[in-house]
Amino acid sequence: MGEDPPTITLKGEDLVSTDQVAEQISLDGAREARLVAEEVSDRIRAKFGPGAIRRATTLLRVS
Numbered sequence: 001m002g003e004d005p006p007t008i009t010l011k012g013e014d015l016v017s018t019d020q021v022a023e024q025i026s027l028d029g030a031r032e033a034r035l036v037a038e039e040v041s042d043r044i045r046a047k048f049g050p051g052a053i054r055r056a057t058t059l060l061r062v063s
Contacts, residue, residue, distance in 0.1 A: 026032045042050050
């Protein structure tokens with residue numbers, strides 16, 4: 001079988017509440033990118049309406 005993935009150990013000391021944290025560290029870059037895209041999508045829909053973002057295949061050709 002394959003090798004076990006490397007182990008990461010974290011230790012937290014002097015923790016503070018989330019409202020005092022400048023930035024939360026993530027170990028999952030792909031998840032963070034999805035969260036940013038979701039936030040941007042929400043802002044676009046809030047400004048331009050629910051139909052502002054849709055699949056390109058549903059758009060009409062103008063050529």
